[in-house]
Amino acid sequence: MPVVKRLRVLVVDDEADMVDTLAFLLSAWGHEVRKAATGDEALQAANAMGPDLILMDIAMPGANGWEVMRQLRGRPEYRDTLCVALTGFGQEHDKRRSKEAGFDFHLVKPVDFTALNLVLGEAAARRAGSL
Numbered sequence: 001m002p003v004v005k006r007l008r009v010l011v012v013d014d015e016a017d018m019v020d021t022l023a024f025l026l027s028a029w030g031h032e033v034r035k036a037a038t039g040d041e042a043l044q045a046a047n048a049m050g051p052d053l054i055l056m057d058i059a060m061p062g063a064n065g066w067e068v069m070r071q072l073r074g075r076p077e078y079r080d081t082l083c084v085a086l087t088g089f090g091q092e093h094d095k096r097r098s099k100e101a102g103f104d105f106h107l108v109k110p111v112d113f114t115a116l117n118l119v120l121g122e123a124a125a126r127r128a129g130s131l
Helices: 016-028 039-049 065-073 092-101 113-130
Strands: 008-012 032-036 053-056 082-087 105-108
Touching: 008 016, 008 039, 016 032, 032 039, 039 053, 039 065, 053 065, 053 113, 065 082, 065 092, 082 092, 082 113, 092 105, 105 113
Parallel strands: 008 032, 008 053, 053 082, 082 105
Antiparallel strands: none
């Protein structure tokens, strides 16, 4: 794992094993991690922590990831937050919907660690640019 400044990362997925594994890995890499299992929890956690990076599943009970992202992007404090769809949906129309909803990147599960490292680097660069 390349050295990246400590980031505040919100991991959102209704699959507990996925959230726990990714949160453990990111924590081991030195990042502050919050977890959420639903869209409502994601909004509450984002408000509580002010994340530098949001990794969010699309298919969740209640509000899906696209709906949550539209809500977040509608608020000024989240317009520059790096947001990544991390989902099992990998068709071109899924990627297009993610872009339209406001996601910066669309990664397909299982997570590719090279892509995750690139995302972490991008989040760190955005954070440095906003300081």
